[in-house]
Amino acid sequence: MTFTSRRSGLTPAAPDKAMRHRSFAPDCNQPLDGLDYEAGRPFAGWQSRHLETLIGGWLQLDPPNLELATLALEELTERREDLNARMKFARLELAPIPWLGAARAAVLGTLLPQLTSERKGTSGRGKVYVILRGGYTETSQWYGAYVGSTSRPVASRFKEHRKGGARSARGLPVHGIEPLYSLFLPLNPVGSSRAKMVEWETRLHECLAPIIPKVTGDVAF
Numbered sequence: 001m002t003f004t005s006r007r008s009g010l011t012p013a014a015p016d017k018a019m020r021h022r023s024f025a026p027d028c029n030q031p032l033d034g035l036d037y038e039a040g041r042p043f044a045g046w047q048s049r050h051l052e053t054l055i056g057g058w059l060q061l062d063p064p065n066l067e068l069a070t071l072a073l074e075e076l077t078e079r080r081e082d083l084n085a086r087m088k089f090a091r092l093e094l095a096p097i098p099w100l101g102a103a104r105a106a107v108l109g110t111l112l113p114q115l116t117s118e119r120k121g122t123s124g125r126g127k128v129y130v131i132l133r134g135g136y137t138e139t140s141q142w143y144g145a146y147v148g149s150t151s152r153p154v155a156s157r158f159k160e161h162r163k164g165g166a167r168s169a170r171g172l173p174v175h176g177i178e179p180l181y182s183l184f185l186p187l188n189p190v191g192s193s194r195a196k197m198v199e200w201e202t203r204l205h206e207c208l209a210p211i212i213p214k215v216t217g218d219v220a221f
Contacts (some may be wrong), residue, residue: 144214
């Protein structure tokens with residue numbers, strides 16, 4: 001699968017190798033220590049060769065760290081040094097997350113200023129979260145996003161989704177991949193009440209829905 005770069009993110013070009021769908025291990029990828037998830041270009045200060053090496057390692061994990069690999073690829077694309085990194089995706093029959101850049105821009109440019117203004121002088125332990133899920137077609141850009149909220153650690157909630165059962169969202173036991181930290185860490189924490197968590201879950205869902213072809217969650221549209 002080859003991709004071209006646009007200002008809004010990575011978009012599919014004519015495929016030379018099909019994206020291979022698979023179910024990954026239910027382990028939860030953790031955020032990268034020291035990475036500024038609020039930055040427009042989180043990997044701007046990293047060397048290109050180092051990013052290429054890291055992309056190869058992230059993609060071979062189970063589950064793969066597609067978020068970090070995509071963010072690093074976006075940085076290499078800005079430098080026009082992305083060919084080797086794209087080949088790593090293609091060899092493993094994986095695709096970058098094509099809408100991640102545009103989704104991050106919407107969250108950081110719209111939701112974060114609103115939340116920063118509203119939570120002045122208040123505190124909370126609520127969290128919103130976004131989970132990357134696979135199982136979609138090329139028409140839907142391969143990946144979708146599940147939006148939720150919780151007062152518990154996000155990693156614990158992710159494991160429940162992957163385990164299956166009454167506390168799991170539809171499709172995530174098989175198709176869940178990883179939390180997309182760059183779409184929610186800058187927003188947390190939110191208010192602890194259920195009403196406040198649902199409010200911000202809804203806002204995040206509505207923010208992402210025009211950008212990501214498949215967004216699921218408890219919010220009804």
